[in-house]
Amino acid sequence: MKFTLRIWRQRSPEHRGRLVDYPIEISPDASFLEMLDVLNEHLAGIGEEPIAFDHDCREGICGMCSLVIDGAPHGPEQATTTCQLHMRKFADGRTITVEPWRAGAFPVVKDLVVDRSAFDEIIRAGGYITAPTGTAPEAHSIPVPKPDADRAFQAAECIGCGACVAACPNGSGMLFTAAKATHLALLPQGQPERYTRAAGMIAAHDALGFGGCTNTGECTAACPKEIPQDVIGRLNRDLLRVARHPGA
Numbered sequence: 001m002k003f004t005l006r007i008w009r010q011r012s013p014e015h016r017g018r019l020v021d022y023p024i025e026i027s028p029d030a031s032f033l034e035m036l037d038v039l040n041e042h043l044a045g046i047g048e049e050p051i052a053f054d055h056d057c058r059e060g061i062c063g064m065c066s067l068v069i070d071g072a073p074h075g076p077e078q079a080t081t082t083c084q085l086h087m088r089k090f091a092d093g094r095t096i097t098v099e100p101w102r103a104g105a106f107p108v109v110k111d112l113v114v115d116r117s118a119f120d121e122i123i124r125a126g127g128y129i130t131a132p133t134g135t136a137p138e139a140h141s142i143p144v145p146k147p148d149a150d151r152a153f154q155a156a157e158c159i160g161c162g163a164c165v166a167a168c169p170n171g172s173g174m175l176f177t178a179a180k181a182t183h184l185a186l187l188p189q190g191q192p193e194r195y196t197r198a199a200g201m202i203a204a205h206d207a208l209g210f211g212g213c214t215n216t217g218e219c220t221a222a223c224p225k226e227i228p229q230d231v232i233g234r235l236n237r238d239l240l241r242v243a244r245h246p247g248a
């Protein structure tokens with residue numbers, strides 16, 4: 001297959017970026033990232049700077065890959081990470097535009113790489129439980145209702161990729177924040193810090209420059225793990241309780 005890749009090149013946060021065209025010929029079975037590997041080998045061979053892009057597992061589980069492909073975070077296919085996207089999904093001969101995540105809280109580092117450490121700050125503000133160390137408790141010692149366990153596991157599928165932020169017209173990180181808060185808030189182990197966690201994570205979210213949620217739903221549509229939008233409503237209910245009963 002033949003494509004023209006129109007790729008965002010930016011030497012550093014201080015430099016202005018621009019879109020550069022690269023022709024490429026590639027197998028339909030190549031993944032999007034394998035195609036970039038081939039292009040980078042070619043660029044290195046002719047003495048040009050390879051294109052910087054994030055990746056790690058290439059199995060859809062780490063959340064590192066992060067490309068806006070033809071305007072869609074992770075590309076046109078639903079519920080897929082960039083690393084799991086294959087070139088056979090694109091029409092032969094077309095031009096494909098490749099950009100980094102676009103969001104105020106995710107500044108561009110270089111080319112297609114953005115700084116997503118703002119997500120780490122949100123987790124640091126409450127995305128954990130405090131538990132005594134020691135041997136692991138017996139698995140059945142704390143019963144968890146099946147519906148709660150299912151919802152908690154669904155929320156815990158969030159891989160922290162940031163596509164929800166890139167897709168949101170407000171640059172909101174609410175789907176990520178709510179997924180992380182929800183998977184703890186639905187389990188017994190998450191109850192002691194449930195409300196301080198919600199307040200702390202949202203305070204960090206807002207301070208880090210993420211926008212507010214206006215229920216556009218673009219986040220859920222772009223999410224490779226199909227995290228449902230109702231986790232945001234659940235987090236908001238916890239926040240409301242904190243507002244009504246501060247210190248409770």
Ligand code: SF4
Nearest residue numbers: 158159161162164223
């Ligand atoms: S909620 Fe979905 S899109 Fe957002 S960080 Fe988690 S996995 Fe990625």
Ligand code: FES
Nearest residue numbers: 058062063065083
């Ligand atoms: S590289 Fe790990 S999810 Fe894509």
